Amino acid sequence: xxxxxxxxxxxxxxxxxxxxxxxxxxxxxxxxxxxxxxxxxxxxxxxxxxxxxxxxxxxxxxxxxxxxxxxxxxxxxxxxxxxxxxxxxxxxxxxxxxxxxxxxxxxxxxxxxxxxxxxxxxxxxxxxxxxxxxxxxxxxxxxxxxxxxxxxxxxxxxxxxxxxxxxxxxxxxxxxxxxxxxxxxxxxxxxxxxxxxxxxxxxxxxxxxxxxxxxxxxxxxxxxxxxxxxxxxxxxxxxxxxxxxxxxxxxxxxxxxxxxxxxxxxxxxxxxxxxxxxxxxxxxxxxxxxxxxxxxxxxxxxxxxxxxxxxxxxxxxxxxxxxxxxxxxxxxxxxxxxxxxxxxxxxxxxxxxxxxxxxxxxxxxxxxxxxxxxxx
Amino acid sequence: xxxxxxxxxxxxxxxxxxxxxxxxxxxxxxxxxxxxxxxxxxxxxxxxxxxxxxxxxxxxxxxxxxxxxxxxxxxxxxxxxxxxxxxxxxxxxxxxxxxxxxxxxxxxxxxxxxxxxxxxxxxxxxxxxxxxxxxxxxxxxxxxxxxxxxxxxxxxxxxxxxxxxxxxxxxxxxxxxxxxxxxxxxxxxxxxxxxxxxxxxxxxxxxxxxxxxxxxxxxxxxxxxxxxxxxxxxxxxxxxxxxxxxxxxxxxxxxxxxxxxxxxxxxxxxxxxxxxxxxxxxxxxxxxxxxxxxxxxxxxxxxxxxxxxxxxxxxxxxxxxxxxxxxxxxxxxxxxxxxxxxxxxxxxxxxxxxxxxxxxxxxxxxxxxxxxxxxx
Numbered sequence: 001x002x003x004x005x006x007x008x009x010x011x012x013x014x015x016x017x018x019x020x021x022x023x024x025x026x027x028x029x030x031x032x033x034x035x036x037x038x039x040x041x042x043x044x045x046x047x048x049x050x051x052x053x054x055x056x057x058x059x060x061x062x063x064x065x066x067x068x069x070x071x072x073x074x075x076x077x078x079x080x081x082x083x084x085x086x087x088x089x090x091x092x093x094x095x096x097x098x099x100x101x102x103x104x105x106x107x108x109x110x111x112x113x114x115x116x117x118x119x120x121x122x123x124x125x126x127x128x129x130x131x132x133x134x135x136x137x138x139x140x141x142x143x144x145x146x147x148x149x150x151x152x153x154x155x156x157x158x159x160x161x162x163x164x165x166x167x168x169x170x171x172x173x174x175x176x177x178x179x180x181x182x183x184x185x186x187x188x189x190x191x192x193x194x195x196x197x198x199x200x201x202x203x204x205x206x207x208x209x210x211x212x213x214x215x216x217x218x219x220x221x222x223x224x225x226x227x228x229x230x231x232x233x234x235x236x237x238x239x240x241x242x243x244x245x246x247x248x249x250x251x252x253x254x255x256x257x258x259x260x261x262x263x264x265x266x267x268x269x270x271x272x273x274x275x276x277x278x279x280x281x282x283x284x285x286x287x288x289x290x291x292x293x294x295x296x297x298x299x300x301x302x303x304x305x306x307x308x309x310x311x312x313x314x315x316x317x318x319x320x321x322x323x324x325x326x327x328x329x330x331x332x333x334x335x336x337x338x339x340x341x342x343x344x345x346x347x348x349x350x351x352x353x354x355x356x357x358x359x360x361x362x363x364x365x366x367x368x369x370x371x372x373x374x375x376x
Numbered sequence: 377x378x379x380x381x382x383x384x385x386x387x388x389x390x391x392x393x394x395x396x397x398x399x400x401x402x403x404x405x406x407x408x409x410x411x412x413x414x415x416x417x418x419x420x421x422x423x424x425x426x427x428x429x430x431x432x433x434x435x436x437x438x439x440x441x442x443x444x445x446x447x448x449x450x451x452x453x454x455x456x457x458x459x460x461x462x463x464x465x466x467x468x469x470x471x472x473x474x475x476x477x478x479x480x481x482x483x484x485x486x487x488x489x490x491x492x493x494x495x496x497x498x499x500x501x502x503x504x505x506x507x508x509x510x511x512x513x514x515x516x517x518x519x520x521x522x523x524x525x526x527x528x529x530x531x532x533x534x535x536x537x538x539x540x541x542x543x544x545x546x547x548x549x550x551x552x553x554x555x556x557x558x559x560x561x562x563x564x565x566x567x568x569x570x571x572x573x574x575x576x577x578x579x580x581x582x583x584x585x586x587x588x589x590x591x592x593x594x595x596x597x598x599x600x601x602x603x604x605x606x607x608x609x610x611x612x613x614x615x616x617x618x619x620x621x622x623x624x625x626x627x628x629x630x631x632x633x634x635x636x637x638x639x640x641x642x643x644x645x646x647x648x649x650x651x652x653x654x655x656x657x658x659x660x661x662x663x664x665x666x667x668x669x670x671x672x673x674x675x676x677x678x679x680x681x682x683x684x685x686x687x688x689x690x691x692x693x694x695x696x697x698x699x700x701x702x703x704x705x706x707x708x709x710x711x712x713x714x715x716x717x718x719x720x721x722x723x724x725x726x727x728x729x730x731x732x733x734x735x736x737x738x739x740x741x742x743x744x745x746x747x748x749x750x751x752x
Contacts, residue, residue, distance in 0.1 A: 008442065008466055010752055042692060063695040064655075066384065084693050085639035085649055088713050090384055109640060112712045140694060141640050141649055172691070263461035264485060265518050273461055273517055279440075279728055281752070283659035305498045315548070316418060316724055317440040317460050320514060337464050348692055352655055352729070355750045374731045374750075375657070376386055 005339075007074040009261040009358025010280035012354040013341065014044075014370070015304070018255035019237055023052055026219060026236045033227040038062050038081065038212060040234030043348045045333055046357070047075045048370040053237060062232050066093045073102035079255070080106045081131060081212075083168065083232075085141055088116040095164040099190070105165050109133040109143050114153045114208030118160035131212065132201075136193035137186065154206035164282040174217040180247055180290075183338045187218035195227040218278040220248050226236045240347040241298060245290035251298060251306060257341040258350060259358075260319065265331045272334050273320040276342055278314040282349035297342035304341055310341050381715075385637040386656035389717065390420075390746070392681070392737040394631035395613055399428055402595060402612045411601040414438050414457065414588060416610030419724045422733070423451045424746040429613060438608050442469045447749040449478035457481045457507060457588075459544065459608075464492040471502045481541050485518050487510040490529045494536035500692055503537055507544040507588065508577075512563065512569035515548030521573040531581035542586025545575040546608070550593040554667075556623055563594035571603040616723040617674060621666035627674060627682060633717040634673070634726060635734075636695065641707045648697040648710050652718055654690040658725035669675040673718035680717055687718050708740050 030037050039053045045068055054061055060079045063069050069082050070093065078101065082094070086106045097104040106128055108114060110179035114130075121128050132153055136144030143149050154164050174186040190213045201208040213222075214232030225231065238256040239249040260276035278296065287294040295310035299321055311327060312322040319342070323329050334340075344350035351357070351372070359368040393693060406413050414436035415429045421444055425535035430437055436455045439445050444467065445458050454477065458470070462482045473480040482504055484490060490506075497504050508529055511518030519525050529541050550562040566589045575627040577584040589598075590608030601607065614632040616627040654672070663670040671686035675697055695718070699705050710716075720726035727733070727748070735744040 005465065008469060008752065009463075071434075084651060087385075087637045087639045087651065089381065093384060110712070113640075116712065138645075140691065140696070141642065261463045261465060263463045264489075265716070266517065269514075275460060277461065278660075278725065283661070283725060284654075285659070285661075315516065336486070336492065338638060341663075349659060350653065352692075355731070376384065376651075 007259070007332070007358060009339065010258050010276040010356045012351065013257050013259050014238070014357045014359045015255045016359050018253060020052060022239060022249070022253060022255060023237050026233060029220065030231050033222070033225040034062065035228060036230050038230045038232045039237070040064070040083070040232050041068060041072070043234050043238055044351055044357070044370070045227065046370045047071055047373070048368070049237070050075070050077065065376045066090055067375050069094070069097055069104050073097040073100045073104060074289070078102050080186070083107050085109060085133070086113055086117065091117065091120045094128065094194055095124060095278055098126060103129055105129045105131050107131045107133050107168060108153070109141050111149060111153050111156060114156045114162070117245050117285070118157065118162055121162055123162065127163055129163045129165045130157055131166050131210070132164065133158045134167050134169040134188045134197045134199070136169040136195050137168070137171055137173040141236050142169060145200065147194045150197055151200055151204040151206065154190050154201045154208070155204060164201065164206050164208055166208055166212055166229070167194050167201065168212040169194045171213070171215045171218045174215050175246070176240070177217065177246065177302070180221065183217045183221040184223070185244070187222040190214070190218055191222065191225065191228050214373050216243060217246050217248050229290060235347050237346040238351070241294045241343055241345050242286045242290065245287055245292055251343060254343045255302065256347045256351065257300065257343050260342055262336055262338040267331050270323045270325065270331055272323065272331060274311070274319040274321060274340060275317060276311065276319045277317040279316050280353055281311065281314060281319070281342060281344060282346065282353050284344070284346040284349035287345045294345055297344050300341040300343060302339040302341060379700050383635070383734060385715065386634050386652040388727065388733045389633050389635050390614070390733045390735045391631045392735050394629060396428060397630060398615060398625070398629060399613050402609060403465045405596065406607050409601040411604055412436065412606050414608045415613070416459070417444060418609055418728045419450070419610050419614055420727055420733070420746070421749045422445055422746045423749065424744070425613070426451070426453065436606055438610070441752045442466055443605070443751050444749050445470070445473055445480050449473040449476045449480060454478050457483070459483050461485060461509070462493065464496060467493065467496045470504065471500060474502060479505055481505045481507050483507045483509050483544060484529070487525060487529050487532060490532045492582055494533065494538055497538055500534065503539055505539045505584055506533055507586070508540065508573070510543050510545040510569050510573045512545040512566045513547055513549040515546070518545060521569045521576065525553065526573055527576055527580040527582065530577045530584070531580060534582050540577065540582050540584055541571050542584055542588055542605070543577065544588040545570045547589070547591045547594045548593050551618070551622070551692055553593065553622065559593045559622070560598040560599070563598040564641050566590070566594055566597065567601065567604050593622055593624050594621060611723050614723040614727070617660045617670045617719055617721050618666065621663055621668055627719060630719045630722045632727060633676065633680065633719050636716050636718060638710050638712055638714040638716065639713070641710070643707045646699045646701065646707055648707060650687070650695040650697060650716060651693060652687065652695045653693040656729055657669065657687065657690060657695070657718060657720060658722065659727050660720070660722040660725035663721045673720050676717040676719060678715040678717060695729070
């Protein structure tokens with residue numbers, strides 16, 4: 001009973017039973033490796049998800065916008081990493097969070113940033129807490145663990161009254177792995193890079209209590225976290241078709257879908273029209289480069305059972321389900337008003353198109369509405 | 377002076393001078409053809425844009441969601457076409473708008489829909505006003521102008537107390553045209569299809585006062601609107617790089633951009649990192665299939681002058697500007713904190729990622745914040 005006909009479509013449905021099960025799976029795994037999780041809250045971006053994602057208000061969390069940092073700080077969360085490289089114009093808002101009593105840690109990877117932070121901090125008597133970003137795979141930002149700039153940055157921050165909380169790396173390239181072995185290898189490389197960087201900083205006299213690694217694929221694949229203090233992951237709570245293609249989950253694990261209604265048919269072309277276009281699904285086509293291309297999403301019936309059909313194309317508020325002749329389905333199977341559920345390519349992108357989520361618990365029958373923190 | 381350093385990035389900037397100029401251009405063109413415009417409000421989806429897009433509250437408007445219809449009806453707008461095929465579950469919300477005194481017209485293309493609307497209307501004593509969708513180019517929905525179903529639907533609606541306001545067609549295939557001649561041909565085909573359908577309905581005794589055509593490319597290309605009563609267009613007020621590629625506007629006409637900040641550099645790779653990822657730009661890559669692929673957007677300086685560089689790739693909150701060796705630019709030209717503006721591939725998609733727009737008028741110096749109608 002996950003559907004509610006009193007809601008007009010499209011709407012985002014979060015299956016709370018699957019959501020809780022996915023979270024439990026990663027916590028069990030990381031607990032067994034004697035490490036802790038710093039969940040990335042960017043997928044759902046709602047304070048209402050926090051009681052399930054975080055053990056308590058002192059638990060480490062990751063965010064990708066200042067708007068999230070502010071919302072979580074205002075709600076009493078105390079250990080928040082803003083995991084996007086810092087620019088000086090954002091420091092006043094970070095300082096305001098610190099005054100609320102929340103540690104909002106910054107991320108940087110250059111001496112220029114360290115100098116800017118230190119200058120602002122000294123001028124305004126704020127001791128910022130900093131993570132230094134380490135590049136483990138050439139994916140995006142960060143400095144190499146053996147780069148001399150690493151210790152220069154750490155020493156500069158510490159000498160100027162800032163706090164080096166830790167090092168952080170993100171195995172973004174694990175999203176392009178083709179096998180479980182490749183993901184496991186990415187997980188090892190991620191840990192090795194972060195541990196090496198932390199050792200070099202400590203040897204140079206820089207405090208560096210935290211060694212932070214993670215991505216959803218590597219967090220599930222990692223088998224040894226010795227020397228690592230925390231693992232970050234984001235999409236693990238909802239999963240999506242991209243993660244299904246990577247072998248990290250099954251389609252049945254996906255907790256997030258868009259409920260849509262059949263609004264028209266073109267029998268000649270074998271097309272169904274639904275009211276979930278890219279405004280409801282997002283423009284994300286991440287599975288296009290993977291082993292199975294799911295178009296704009298996998299079409300399920302109203303109870304979440306896969307039809308095997310795809311949301312083939314989208315306009316702003318229209319989706320087209322092109323029914324292949326050999327699919328065992330035909331247009332007339334889906335009459336006007338039929339409700340369907342579309343599993344997304346990328347949960348972070350699809351959730352980002354919605355300001356509210358309909359959260360249904362099929363065990364308790366409870367229905368909640370969660371509100372997304374919008375903007376930056 | 378379109379930038380405001382008190383705003384943290386990323387944010388959506390609307391250049392009101394260009395916005396007004398773009399609107400004036402299409403109004404002048406359609407006025408000269410003795411026709412009227414029914415602007416599609418889906419690009420910006422804000423009631424605050426209406427005084428520029430619509431002549432008055434009785435002027436015809438188009439929306440793509442019930443949330444917009446409700447917001448515009450509540451603000452006193454009286455002639456609103458909900459231009460997405462209707463499903464029966466949405467009728468109560470339409471009926472509520474009608475009770476506010478707004479004509480919210482429905483769109484349909486099947487007898488099944490006509491029957492569902494009539495049944496609900498008769499049961500609740502509501503005379504719905506309906507547009508019948510005509511297929512002029514096989515793009516999406518609609519019935520062919522010579523299909524016998526057209527007059528069956530019209531007659532059925534009228535006999536059951538519903539009002540047939542008109543026929544509507546949308547030359548969606550014009551987005552794939554390669555030349556101005558092709559666009560002009562699409563415009564002619566669009567008009568011919570709609571006029572033919574209206575004539576058939578009228579000959580069958582069905583009222584059909586409105587003959588509605590349009591898409592942004594065809595609205596600018598059309599030269600003869602004899603027999604047509606209104607033209608719809610959406611993205612004409614802001615334009616975007618997709619329209620630039622189609623030759624409908626120049627990049628300098630684009631009124632909408634995302635202001636972003638340089639947050640890091642990778643000198644070895646020639647990469648700049650900025651804080652506009654796909655959450656700020658959208659995942660839209662529509663220009664990938666056009667003559668110039670603009671990546672995730674064209675990078676301009678803070679005053680809006682093109683650098684020639686592209687936003688090459690994006691993550692959720694990170695954008696990467698890969699600087700080609702022969703571009704005349706290098707990473708060190710863009711120091712930490714530098715502000716840039718990114719012109720979007722698709723204004724409707726980029727605007728959809730923002731709940732607020734910073735609207736700057738460089739002539740008056742006025743700065744407004746416009747609020748988007750979110751959800752469905």
